Amino acid sequence: MTTIESSKLLLMRVQKAVGLINRLRSENKELQTKFNLVNTHNEELQELYDKLSTDQAAIDQAITAALDELETSIGELGGIEDFGTLDSQELADAEDFSAGLDTEDMDIETFEDEEV
Helix, strand or coil: CCHHHHHHHHHHHHHHHHHHHHHHHHHHHHHHHHHHHHHHHHHHHHHHHHHHHHHHHHHHHHHHHHHHHHHHHHHHCCCHHHCCCCCHHHHHHHHHHHHCCCCCCCCHHHHHHCCC
16 A cells, blocks of 8 residues: 555545544534423423422411311311211101291100200
8 A cells, every 4th residue: 555545545534533523513512402401391390390399288288277177176066976866757857847847746855855
């Protein structure tokens, strides 16, 4: 191989390397642009997640406060188990009374025996 042929072969390799470097630089710029876009999107998602977490905590506190208030209210009423239950005849009589129907046949003592 002569010096001229070696020089041409070396020139071709350098040109191929330069072409490859240019292609890699272009690819790198494209990937950097995509990375920046994904990174920005990730930051936006993180902000939304943080806001959602804050909102969820506020909702949990509101539910807990409402349940505590409900328990307190029930406790002040003496508890649900303290309320009497009516049998089917007593319920029918109460319905008739509410509707303004004849209440002469109602068993008044039944209502008096119930604890309210």
